[in-house]
Amino acid sequence: MHSHIQQLYSIADKPRRTIIGLMSGTSLDGLDVALCQLSGDGLNTQVELLRFATVDYDDNYKQRVKAVFAKREVDLQALTLLNPWIALEHGRIINQCLAAWQLSAADIDIVASHGQTVYHCPKRQHQLAGEGNATLQLGDGDHLAMATGIITLSDFRQKHVAAGGEGAPLAVYGDYLLFSSKDENRIMLNIGGIANFTWLPQTLDAEAVFSTDIGPGNTMMDAYVQRHFAGQYYDKDASLAMAGRVSKPLLDALKQDSFFGLSFPKTTGPEVFNLPYLAKAQHASGTTQLSHADIMATLNRFSADMIIAAIQQTTAQLDKFVIYASGGGMHNPLLMNHIQQALPGVSIKTTADLAINPDAKEAVLFAVLANECLVGGKQKFSNAREGIPGVTMGKVSFAD
Incomplete structure (x- = not known):
């Protein structure tokens, strides 16, 4: 067994997992960083919010994202460069928070990153024949894992789309479980x-x-x-x-x-x-x-x-x-x-x-999705009538 897989297995086998949930919304005001301790899974999931911070974005971040945000025609080079850059910015913020909280990367099991939505494109919106739902979040998981030294789960929305959903809202999973x-x-x-x-x-x-x-x-x-x-x-x-x-x-x-x-x-x-x-x-x-x-x-x-x-x-x-x-x-x-x-x-x-800080809620919910990816799956939550596929979400990026 590869040492990376063994590490994932060891994390999943813990009675409690320490997960940082990240949320960067369409308002572009800042990155929500929720340090959570989770145990159990499914409807038995228990979450304790240990620390929380919203770190404001500077004008450079806002302007770079706004240059491509929700626009059908963008500079493809700018878009491509943003994918790793956003991840590195988020990694820098995580490292900053860990230092302020007097913690190290070794104290954290997983980072759960929503990424930065730049375009949401459900079929009911684009109405193009032969095309399905699509959504795009930037902030590459591999870059984030390398920047922090922490295994990262990211890009949650793509599995939802692949399974027939619109990629949003994903809050339904965490809301139902918590x-x-x-x-x-x-x-x-x-x-x-x-x-x-x-x-x-x-x-x-x-x-x-x-x-x-x-x-x-x-x-x-x-x-x-x-x-x-x-x-x-x-x-x-x-x-x-x-x-x-x-x-x-x-x-x-x-x-x-x-x-x-x-x-x-x-x-x-x-x-x-x-x-x-x-x-x-x-x-x-x-x-x-x-x-x-x-x-x-x-x-x-x-x-x-x-x-x-x-x-x-x-x-x-x-x-x-x-x-x-x-x-x-x-x-x-x-x-x-x-x-x-x-x-x-x-x-x-x-x-x-x-018992959940309302400003931290969305970031906490992505920590819950990561927890389900690691230890859940025993109790499937789906609702075909309402377009909620019962799938495991999150792509794994190792830190080396």
Whole structure:
């Protein structure tokens, strides 16, 4: 047996595994680094979040990724060079965190890396005959393993696509394993660049579980702020949106995309919901002269309304359920107030109430996927009706 395979076997045989989960979202604000200790597998998975940090990206990282992000026509050389460069940047950040935490590479069993999404291309979006689903995440696992000296599992989404899925949202796997409860119906709402949720019925019936994208979370608001307010990357405390008034004609125009009529589950991205989408809606509604504040107020309400509609559609036959929020949008007070006002009898909590830092949740879920790759597989979780293939995800890169 090769020593690398023996090492993997030894890690899998441990009663507890120390795994760093990484998440870099479409908002490009920074790299989430979650140091986790995991035991068990399947519905018996136990996670302890030992340390967590979000390390902000510098302007160079943001500009290099934005040069290719969600664009159909890009510089192929720039794209190719980004794949190893992003991995080395993420490796540098991991090493920085380990030093701050007074740990070494030898203390870590596995790095679980989501990578950096640069283009998401489900068939329902591209509609090209003879072509299937596709998605592209950069940040090569081999470079990351070499940069840190730690075995790395990466590129999780490709197996999901190969098995017939759209490559997203992958949160459904970790949500089901970590947060299912026979005591209450749960919606695990994540508001990142794109808003998505996982539906977890208290029956624990895997055939009823699904995860779906909803529409824009922060992505259009962030893009608008970055275009029109120099030095700002998002609407802190919703101060811009709170200063404006919602334009009903623009709001109605924003809601006209065919994506919103598709059945669950479905995926989308900034390839659809972006500033050209806003400009088209403004032109169609005759609202090109709106103030920045009014546009921000309308974009905020747009994200909220689509989240509300999706939740109401899913829970129409239920008397009681609980929402557990996570992601950057959770910190937007106006957005969360819109949701709560529309769902007055619903308890809205965060995953902190389930012992997981809501800002760390997505990174933790990739640590869970890595744990399943190593020791899971005994309890298959799939839902063919909802497009959730029961597959093992993650490509293994050794550190030498």
